[in-house]
Amino acid sequence: MAADELLNSLDDLPDADRIRSRKLVGDIVTIVADASGLNDPERSALEKRLKDGAVSLPGIREARVALTASKPGRTYIAIGSGKGGVGKSTLTTNLAISLARMGRKVGIVDADIYGPSQPTLLGTNEKPHAENDKLVPIEVQGVKLLSVGQLVPPGQALAWRGPMASGALNQLVEGDWGDTEIILIDLPPGTGDVQLSLVQKSRPAGAVIVSTPQDLSLIDATRAIDLFGKTSVPVLGVIENMAGYQCPHCGESSDPFGHGGAETSAAKLGVPFLGRLPLSPSLREASDAGRPPAAEHGPAADAFAALARRLLEELEKVAT
Numbered sequence: 627m628a629a630d631e632l633l634n635s636l637d638d639l640p641d642a643d644r645i646r647s648r649k650l651v652g653d654i655v656t657i658v659a660d661a662s663g664l665n666d667p668e669r670s671a672l673e674k675r676l677k678d679g680a681v682s683l684p685g686i687r688e689a690r691v692a693l694t695a696s697k698p699g700r701t702y703i704a705i706g707s708g709k710g711g712v713g714k715s716t717l718t719t720n721l722a723i724s725l726a727r728m729g730r731k732v733g734i735v736d737a738d739i740y741g742p743s744q745p746t747l748l749g750t751n752e753k754p755h756a757e758n759d760k761l762v763p764i765e766v767q768g769v770k771l772l773s774v775g776q777l778v779p780p781g782q783a784l785a786w787r788g789p790m791a792s793g794a795l796n797q798l799v800e801g802d803w804g805d806t807e808i809i810l811i812d813l814p815p816g817t818g819d820v821q822l823s824l825v826q827k828s829r830p831a832g833a834v835i836v837s838t839p840q841d842l843s844l845i846d847a848t849r850a851i852d853l854f855g856k857t858s859v860p861v862l863g864v865i866e867n868m869a870g871y872q873c874p875h876c877g878e879s880s881d882p883f884g885h886g887g888a889e890t891s892a893a894k895l896g897v898p899f900l901g902r903l904p905l906s907p908s909l910r911e912a913s914d915a916g917r918p919p920a921a922e923h924g925p926a927a928d929a930f931a932a933l934a935r936r937l938l939e940e941l942e943k944v945a946t
C-alpha cells in the first residue's frame with residue numbers, strides 16, 4: 627500500500643477526530659493527537675487505542691503516539707543527548723534566552739544530576755525558596771530557573787539513586803512556575819531510568835537532541851531519539867554542536883569532530899535538523915563566565931536566535 631493510502635487509512639480509527647498530524651517513516655508511524663479534556667487514565671487509554679489501531683493496519687510495524695494539551699498553557703521541551711559534554715546545557719541556556727528575547731515567558735529546569743551547570747551558565751548562585759510546599763524559581767537574565775544544583779552542594783547529586791533522583795527532579799518540574807509558557811528541561815545525558823521517569827512524568831510536547839558530528843556521539847544520539855520514540859514524545863529536531871572550527875589566528879577552517887554527521891543521521895531517522903553551531907572558544911569562555919552569548923548582540927546571538935525560531939516552527943507542527 628502506498629504511504630498516502632496507509633496514512634489515510636488512519637482516518638478509520640475510532641479516535642480519528644483527535645488526530646492532528648501523522649507521519650510515516652518506513653513502517654513507523656508517528657501520530658500527534660489532541661487529548662484536551664481527558665484525565666490521565668483516559669489519556670493512557672486513548673494512546674493505547676491509537677497505537678493498537680495503527681499497528682493493526684497492514685504495513686505499520688510500530689506506532690508512536692504523542693498527546694498534546696497535557697498542561698494547558700504550558701509547554702515542556704526536553705533537551706537531551708546520548709552522551710555528556712556535547713553542549714546540551716550550553717544550548718539549553720542560550721535557547722531559553724533567545725526564546726525570552728522573542729517575547730516568550732521561559733523557564734529552565736536543570737535536571738542534569740551528573741553536572742547541573744545552569745547556575746554557572748547563567749552566572750547566579752541565588753537559591754530558590756519554597757512557598758506552599760512548592761519551589762519558587764529564581765529569575766535571572768530574563769528566564770526562570772530551578773536547578774538540581776541549587777538544592778545540593780556541587781557533586782552531591784551524583785550519589786542519588788533512581789527513585790531519590792526522580793523525586794527531587796519532580797519537585798523542580800512541579801515548582802511554582804506562574805505564567806511561564808515554555809519550560810526547557812536540561813536532562814541528564816544518556817537514556818537511563820532517571821531520564822525515562824522524568825520524561826514520563828513531565829510529558830514534554832517535544833524533545834531536542836544535541837549531538838556532536840562524530841560517529842560515537844551520533845550512535846548515542848540515536849539511542850536518545852529512540853527513548854523519546856518509546857515514550858511517544860515527538861523529536862522536534864537535532865542540533866549539531868561543535869561542528870567545524872575556524873582558527874582565530876590563521877582563519878583556516880577544520881572539522882575536528884567531522885561535519886554534517888548529525889544532519890545526515892537526522893535525515894536517515896526521519897527527524898528534523900534544526901541547525902549547527904561551530905566549535906567556538908569564545909562561546910566556551912563566555913559560558914564559563916556566566917555570560918550567555920544569546921543575551922548579547924552579534925553572530926553567536928543570531929545563531930541561537932535562528933535555532934530558537936526553528937524550534938518554535940517544529941513545536942507548532944506538533945502542537946496544532
Ligand SMILES: Nc1ncnc2c1ncn2[C@@H]1O[C@H](COP(=O)(O)OP(=O)(O)OP(=O)(O)O)[C@@H](O)[C@H]1O
Nearest residue numbers: 710711712713714715716741868904905906910913
Ligand atoms: N560550540 C561550542 N564551542 C566550544 N565549546 C563549547 C561549545 N558548546 C559547548 N562547549 C563547551 O563544552 C563544555 C561542555 O558543554 P555543556 O556542559 O553544555 O555540555 P553537556 O552536554 O551539557 O554536558 P553534561 O551533560 O555532561 O553536563 C563546556 O565547557 C562548554 O562551554
